[in-house]
Amino acid sequence: MKVVIMGCGRVGARLASLLEQDGNDVTIIDIDSYSFRRLSPDFKGTALIGNGIDEDVLRSAGIEEAGAFVALTQGDNRNIMASQIAKHIFNVPRAVCRIYDPLRRDMYEELGLETVSPTTVFAQILREKLESQGE
Amino acid sequence: MYVIVVGGGRVGYYLAKALLDEGHEVLILEKSAAVATVVSDELGSICVRGDGCESTTLASVGTNRADMLIAVTGDDEDNLVSCQVAKHMFGVPRTVARIRNPKNEAIFKKLGIDVTINTTNLILESIEEEVPTHTLIHLRDIRDKGLEIVEVKIPPDAPTIGKPVKELSLPEGSVLSLIIRKARRPIVPSGATILQAEDQIIAVTAHESEEALRAALSGE
Numbered sequence: 001m002k003v004v005i006m007g008c009g010r011v012g013a014r015l016a017s018l019l020e021q022d023g024n025d026v027t028i029i030d031i032d033s034y035s036f037r038r039l040s041p042d043f044k045g046t047a048l049i050g051n052g053i054d055e056d057v058l059r060s061a062g063i064e065e066a067g068a069f070v071a072l073t074q075g076d077n078r079n080i081m082a083s084q085i086a087k088h089i090f091n092v093p094r095a096v097c098r099i100y101d102p103l104r105r106d107m108y109e110e111l112g113l114e115t116v117s118p119t120t121v122f123a124q125i126l127r128e129k130l131e132s133q134g135e
Numbered sequence: 136m137y138v139i140v141v142g143g144g145r146v147g148y149y150l151a152k153a154l155l156d157e158g159h160e161v162l163i164l165e166k167s168a169a170v171a172t173v174v175s176d177e178l179g180s181i182c183v184r185g186d187g188c189e190s191t192t193l194a195s196v197g198t199n200r201a202d203m204l205i206a207v208t209g210d211d212e213d214n215l216v217s218c219q220v221a222k223h224m225f226g227v228p229r230t231v232a233r234i235r236n237p238k239n240e241a242i243f244k245k246l247g248i249d250v251t252i253n254t255t256n257l258i259l260e261s262i263e264e265e266v267p268t269h270t271l272i273h274l275r276d277i278r279d280k281g282l283e284i285v286e287v288k289i290p291p292d293a294p295t296i297g298k299p300v301k302e303l304s305l306p307e308g309s310v311l312s313l314i315i316r317k318a319r320r321p322i323v324p325s326g327a328t329i330l331q332a333e334d335q336i337i338a339v340t341a342h343e344s345e346e347a348l349r350a351a352l353s354g355e
Contacts, residue, residue, distance in 0.1 A: 054236065075212065076188075077188060077210070077213050078212045080212070081211070081212040081215050084246055085242055089242060101188075101189065103189065103190045103191065104189070104216070104220070107190070107224055111223065
């Protein structure tokens with residue numbers, strides 16, 4: 001499957017390697033070429049410099065043939081906008097989006113985006129960890 | 136009307152000021168504390184510091200009773216999310232977003248924003264109007280109809296000068312609405328109207344016929 005990832009931070013770079021190991025064709029986009037240093041040295045996919053909320057950049061990343069799109073920049077709104085472009089303009093079958101703000105996440109989940117809120121997930125994990133050790 | 140303006144920069148500030156002058160109830164949401172203080176000092180207590188994309192902030196300023204939300208921050212994505220949250224969580228009837236990347240106009244429409252204001256294109260159009268070498272000037276789009284109003288100036292050496300309008304091979308769907316001549320009143324052209332040098336013609340045309348219309352009028 002062709003996968004386009006927007007945002008080459010720690011999570012983006014790691015996800016790119018994992019998906020590639022599973023045999024996917026991965027393209028990762030970031031506005032800063034310096035971010036690509038995080039990619040594993042044996043990453044064989046494409047690293048593309050550009051803004052993922054720009055239609056033309058997404059097109060050159062191969063979004064039209066992509067089976068999945070993942071938005072992982074630091075900006076919730078950027079992730080939301082890019083995922084909506086992927087889903088509604090390019091009809092990508094799966095658009096997954098990181099949204100830190102839990103309330104915004106709930107709303108966009110209702111509107112049909114596949115979302116993950118690290119805030120909610122991480123707080124939950126920490127709570128379980130702390131409470132289990134306390135017992 | 137109760138209008139919420141998201142973004143207290145130059146655009147937001149002067150917009151709020153104009154809306155206040157028209158007698159509307161206005162509230163500005165501004166993320167930066169420093170900017171919010173300046174706006175409050177100058178316009179009174181109509182500015183709240185907060186993120187206009189966050190539903191808790193929007194709830195605290197009574198967005199559910201707002202008639203309109205206008206998002207004019209410098210970032211297209213923030214304006215998009217602000218309008219979407221206002222619409223879907225608070226049922227605001229009309230949302231307006233400022234856009235910087237002209238390509239986002241169609242995207243925003245598709246994603247449910249009622250009105251988009253494309254500042255980059257507005258500036259471009261104004262520049263075109265001021266550049267005399269352009270024979271065709273884009274004046275205005277007619278929303279959702281694929282039509283536009285343009286102005287064509289007949290060049291002083293155009294082969295069409297002296298010809299009646301009915302002899303021009305105007306593209307299908309283009310209509311000449313008005314001819315403005317120096318020192319004269321505007322006239323509504325008929326088939327018999329003779330073109331003169333320096334005539335300014337106001338016409339309605341389809342986007343795709345723009346070039347054909349220009350060619351037909353200037354005789355190229």
